[in-house]
Amino acid sequence: MEKALLIIDVQNGMFQEGNVVYQGDRLLQNLNDLISQARSTKTPIFYIQHNAPAGKPLEYDTKGWEIHPKITPNTQDVIIQKTTPDSFFNTSLDDELKKQGIEHLVIAGIQTEACVDTTCRRAFSMEYKVTLASDTHSTWDSQDITAQQIINHHNGVLRWFANVYPSKKITFDSPY
Template sequence: MNSALVIIDVQKGMFLDEAPVFKGEDLISTLQTLLEKARATGISVIYIQHNAPAGKPLEYGTEAWEIHDDIKPIPKDLVIQKTTPDSFFNTTFESELNNLGIDHLYLAGIQTEACVDTTCRSAFGKGYKVTLISDAHSTWDSGELTAQQIINHHNGVLRWFADVYPSSKVKFEAVEPHQI
């Protein structure tokens, strides 16, 4: 299998002081470790970046829209722009995966019950093998549930669509140089 680490919507606007994402520092630390492991084995790294309309927290082109400084892409990484919770809908994501021969997606990012969930289900429906990294996605408290409850719930429910493992159990397989 040819794999990619997919980091969804980890943008500066998700870490604002007035309403930071749940356990944001832990999330960034986990993503940094995953990025090191992915790059050491040569698997593709793909960032998904949400483009919100004017006046919204992730408004295209604003500082809040930028990918978080502590996990910035390097030149060989791909950055895919999207405008809906589904990373595949009206984007170049699937064609880029096809061009790279990728058939296994390791998913991480924000927001658990929206973009991570939707992309996971969509990838499964398109025939990709999906691994959801259980400690590498996050959200905010809702009116009814805490962020941790939402994360736990989705780690359980998404087992129908993905293998679900913590980052400590994720083993990226090295890619042969001619495949990069």
């Protein structure tokens, strides 16, 4: 079963001074570990890049919109543009995955309760096998609960839709 690594919305706008995504440095390190492993096994990597309206941190074609420089795509990686939390909705993602025979997605990125959650559920509904890297997605504190509580909650809930493993346990040359 062909796998791909799907990295959602890890863009400069998510690392703004004074409003950096929760444990942003650890997120980038874990992503780099997954990217290195994917590259070493020739596993395709898909970057999802959110295009926000003018004035937002991920406004299209601004510095905030660019993919974070610590996880820069290579020329063989695929970059998919989106405008909603669903990485499949009105995008070419499904077509690109099918072109490469991908049936299993390893999902990581930002924002846990929005784009990561929605994409996990949608991929499951589209009959992809899904693995969520439990320590390689992040968010911000909400008014009521902490970012860590949001992450923990989603790691539990998304078990209905994905295998949930820490990044160190994910390999691209095994079933999970």
